[in-house]
Amino acid sequence: MSKTVIKNPVNNKAYIITGPTSGIGKATAFELAKYGTLVLVGRNQKKLDEINRIITQRGQHAVSVVCDLSDLVSVRRAASEIIALGLPITGLLNNAGISPIKPAKSPQGWDLTFATNYLGPFALTEALIPHLPDGANVVFIASAVEDPERKPVKALGMKGGRYISVEASARGEWKPEGTKIPGADAYATSKQCVLAASMAFTREIPRLHFNAIEPGITPGTGLGGDANVVLRFLFGQVLTAFPPFRQYRSTPERAAQVITKVIIDDTGKTGIYYNEKGQPMIGSQLVQDTKFQDRVVAETRAFLANA
Numbered sequence: 001m002s003k004t005v006i007k008n009p010v011n012n013k014a015y016i017i018t019g020p021t022s023g024i025g026k027a028t029a030f031e032l033a034k035y036g037t038l039v040l041v042g043r044n045q046k047k048l049d050e051i052n053r054i055i056t057q058r059g060q061h062a063v064s065v066v067c068d069l070s071d072l073v074s075v076r077r078a079a080s081e082i083i084a085l086g087l088p089i090t091g092l093l094n095n096a097g098i099s100p101i102k103p104a105k106s107p108q109g110w111d112l113t114f115a116t117n118y119l120g121p122f123a124l125t126e127a128l129i130p131h132l133p134d135g136a137n138v139v140f141i142a143s144a145v146e147d148p149e150r151k152p153v154k155a156l157g158m159k160g161g162r163y164i165s166v167e168a169s170a171r172g173e174w175k176p177e178g179t180k181i182p183g184a185d186a187y188a189t190s191k192q193c194v195l196a197a198s199m200a201f202t203r204e205i206p207r208l209h210f211n212a213i214e215p216g217i218t219p220g221t222g223l224g225g226d227a228n229v230v231l232r233f234l235f236g237q238v239l240t241a242f243p244p245f246r247q248y249r250s251t252p253e254r255a256a257q258v259i260t261k262v263i264i265d266d267t268g269k270t271g272i273y274y275n276e277k278g279q280p281m282i283g284s285q286l287v288q289d290t291k292f293q294d295r296v297v298a299e300t301r302a303f304l305a306n307a
């Protein structure tokens, strides 16, 4: 944890942001720092220090907490460090995420994508919830790739979230007949669970406000960084210039505006899934099913309790 002690948080508000060191999270950190003190949560101390330095140089405030979201031990330690800061947390932004094409394992031996995108953020959120004041906002960065019926998802030959169970996902197993795109079933399933959990939390914990955001197709970030450079360029800069992708295209800066508006909102909005323009959208049919949402959350709690 950074040694900085913040006695008077900006506006008496503090926001936790995961993944502030790259892409959408970095742009959002710079935007959000205008509205309160930031708790920068990331896995790389040097990168956190650099973001912290820029924010401080602008006369704003931040404190860094090192956390590898794929590692449950690190997540639990980070949650304790954040709580010990004693800051008036107004919002928690679960932004960090990965989409590798090669499967890999987390420190606990779980599918790395599922652990980083879902299990870690879920554990962090649950550890922090009792310490959040009434009315605090919790925002999850989701992805529309969880919805198999969405046009761009179909156009790419992706099949949406492939949930079997939390245990199966942790083992890296997805519902059969998924996509041929490497890594995409893992990514879509992790985001399916993120959205389902966000919606379940909304019903379960009315004293807090839970919302999710699809930030738009945002080329040029670090996402999918292990993919072939030519393929990344073709998808990011060429393919997304045409329908059915073009209308969903965004930039980290535009996404940051939408996300910041949602996380600083103090009008009590909850249970909304926003699109890249900040308009409400709907998730897949399965994710909208409250029984599915509750099942995902119950299985996750049981799984993490035994971890």
Ligand SMILES: NC(=O)c1ccc[n+]([C@@H]2O[C@H](COP(=O)([O-])OP(=O)(O)OC[C@H]3O[C@@H](n4cnc5c(N)ncnc54)[C@H](OP(=O)(O)O)[C@@H]3O)[C@@H](O)[C@H]2O)c1
Pocket (backbone or CB within 6 Å): 018, 019, 020, 021, 022, 023, 024, 025, 041, 042, 043, 044, 047, 067, 068, 069, 070, 071, 095, 096, 097, 098, 116, 141, 142, 143, 144, 214, 215, 216, 217, 218, 219, 221, 222, 223, 224
């Ligand atoms: N880009 C898009 O088109 C798009 C579309 C829909 C949804 N999203 C979602 O938007 C969010 C941000 O993605 P992005 O495009 O901005 O990607 P990015 O540039 O790769 O940023 C990802 C961030 O997550 C952090 N991170 C990765 N693994 C981590 C771990 N184990 N522990 C802690 N932090 C970790 C990264 O830290 P390092 O800097 O240390 O790598 C980085 O700060 C993700 O949730 C992604 O799924 C993106």
